[in-house]
Amino acid sequence: MLRDITIGQYYNTKSSLHSLDPRCKLIGLLVMMVLIFVAHSVFEYAFVAIITIALALLSKVPAMYILKGMKPVWLIVAFTAVINIFMGGGEEVIFTWWIFTATKESVLLALSMMLRVVLLVMVSTLLTLTTSPTVLTSGLEKLLKPLEKIKFPSHEVAMMMSIALRFIPTLGEEAEKIMKAQAARGNDIESGGIMKKISGMIPLFVPLFISAFRRADELAMAMECRCYAGGCHRTSFRKLEYKKNDIVAFLLMVTACLVIVIYRMVGF
Amino acid sequence: MIELIDVNYTYEDKTPDAAVALKNVCFSVKEGETWGVIGHTGSGKSTLTEIMSGLLKPCSGKVLFNGVDVTKEKNATAVLKGKVGLVFQYPEHQLFEESVIKDICFGPKNMGFSSEECLEKARQAMRLVGLDESYENLSPFEISGGEKRRVAIAGVVAMNPDVLILDEPTAGLDPVGRDMLFEMLGNIKGKLCKSIVFVSHSMDDVALFADKVLVMNDGKVLTMGTVNEVFEKSALLEAAGLDVPQVTRLIARLKEKGHEFDSVILTAEDAAEAIYNKLKG
């Protein structure tokens, strides 16, 4: 059902990954992304893959759950692989089919691209699985705070995210209700061609948008009544503090980067 | 007209989140009846309305419409389409067209009527809900809340249902709005629909407008019968955490104090009459 949509699918359990500060995890994600992108030797790929698997184990989230969360990206992964295999160019032909030719280089390229996408998605899934959306939002707000000096609205962005998270289930529930009400009036979005399906969505979306605007209006008034006036002079209910674990995590990140840098310099 | 036999319904059946909504419900609506359905939130009232109108298919049990088992049909809504009309709670939130008349035509159009037939049905529905022709070309978003609700109800009435089911039609209305709504329902029942079923939280509304009452509790039928039969069991209703009309409570208190009243009294007029007769008689 629509009301069960949970953004990022937070998996509630206790693990050393769960207990890390959200800012630390966000920076960690950034570091991992960079490492995954710069990797291009077998050693480097193995290195980032091992880190990712280690993180997954640390998170104490069941492997099946992580893989389920990645379901929507498998199609993209397969698609990039196919494109890379046949468009890669290269010399050593493995097989030819119609106008497409697969070479050793292109297959290797496809494999490495696949690995990259899978690892990237897995690392970001791990972040959302181990961090509740609210904590993530406040972490993001704190992390972006310095950007306020260049007029970046970090508080507003975080506020918007948090309100969106708050209202997605409510609007989902409402969408379901409207869908039922229109179905009772004979609206049919299951059968028929694409055009018919699209026109069948209008009776759903118009009322949904109107309701969303009405909610926004009322919410704005309610927020004003509770003395909301933007980000200045605001204190926070949630205190973010770096703990010992976070320092260890930062040290590990630095070490991981150093390993890659030294590997490149020495070039084993 | 509609008959539910041993109906069970469970949301998210066969999953860990399964939630039983209806348990062995038997209930039938005959021609000419007005049913009031009462019960707490989560007692299964809304699920019941959706099963009766074919939007949901029961997990087990039969739903007969004029003797035909609709659960056997692939698409229950298609069989019942137009014959059972369902008006949801706060129906004004479902309006979407640019004009009142177009919105009301939506239902008949989906049933496959020609434009002329749709217009004719829509105009008839507007008359039944008490909206005159001047509303036809107004936007449904610039009329008052009470009028919006009428338009939404007309949208279902225009499908000419034999049975009209309404989920809390009086929610958010003030006393005058409520009286007007029931007057309108009486009008619709007299001229178009053969039976009406409405869900309500208010015992007073049910006492006033329904002639039969179904009380739901925890997905099961707690009791049903004529208004008098049901309100006689005030102890049963109160045990289920439901209120009885204040007048009924007053008479019950007087009975406790040793005064005798022969019938169930639901309205202030009847109560005053009965007390007066005892004082004088």
Add this chain to the structure above:
Amino acid sequence: MQGILCRSERLMVMIKCENVTFVYENDEGEGKKVLDNINLNIEKGSFVAILGRNGSGKSTLAKHFNAVLTPTEGMVFINGVSTREEKKLFDIRRSVGMVFQNPDNQIVATTVEEDVAFGLENLGVPYDEMHERVKIALESVGMYEQRRTPPHLLSGGQKQRVAIAGVIAMQPECIVFDEPTAMLDPKGRKEVMETIKKLNCEMGITVVLITHFMEEAAKADRVVVMDKGRIVMDNSPGKVFSKVEEITALGLDVPQVTRVVNLLKKKGVDIKGEMLRTKECAEAIDILLKERRN
């Protein structure tokens, strides 16, 4: 005329409306008088119900009580401060909190406790004090157990109690409730009404309750009845509801037992007092019936 209140009045009066008129202008620039020369004093510590039909102007009036709207003509004073003074806006909104009709559209945060903290964050309350105040507020509405729950999993009555806790945490002197139960089922309605009564009796908060349910208005110390933007009655609930014909003519209900008593009076039965509750009414009729028997 306007502006100056004497000191003693300021100590007693929470909200003062002086000749308040409010004209609502639609997109075409046509004006509609929603409030027409309202004069009203709401004393500190009182529980006032404002009763009226939909469209009688009661919600518009409520929005004047914490400067969401300012009057077209006339003045509204909160603790002696005019709502036109924009510099005092925060002070006004802190001393008069507001709870709205739709419980969903006033909860901002993704968990109960963070929502209650929202107002305190806005006021810049320090961390430790904030947590203390959130805890006390949630306990006083009986929602502390659910503090980590996301709002969409709560019932309507629970959501409304969270909204109330959010206002209480800001330690207001007065809370205005704008039809807080209109969208709730009987159970939620009861929960919210019990909470409101508790705020007034135990915490001494001034309560203004906007409603069209007479059962709720009957719980107040004072009922102000509005019709077409004017105040038409202002008295104790007993006095107001004993005027059965007038109230009915205004499109409002009276308690059913009050109606019974009124009908009996009309028939010439000598029955005294203002009856709102079943118990007192049954007792009075019992006495009459026993007298008759003897």
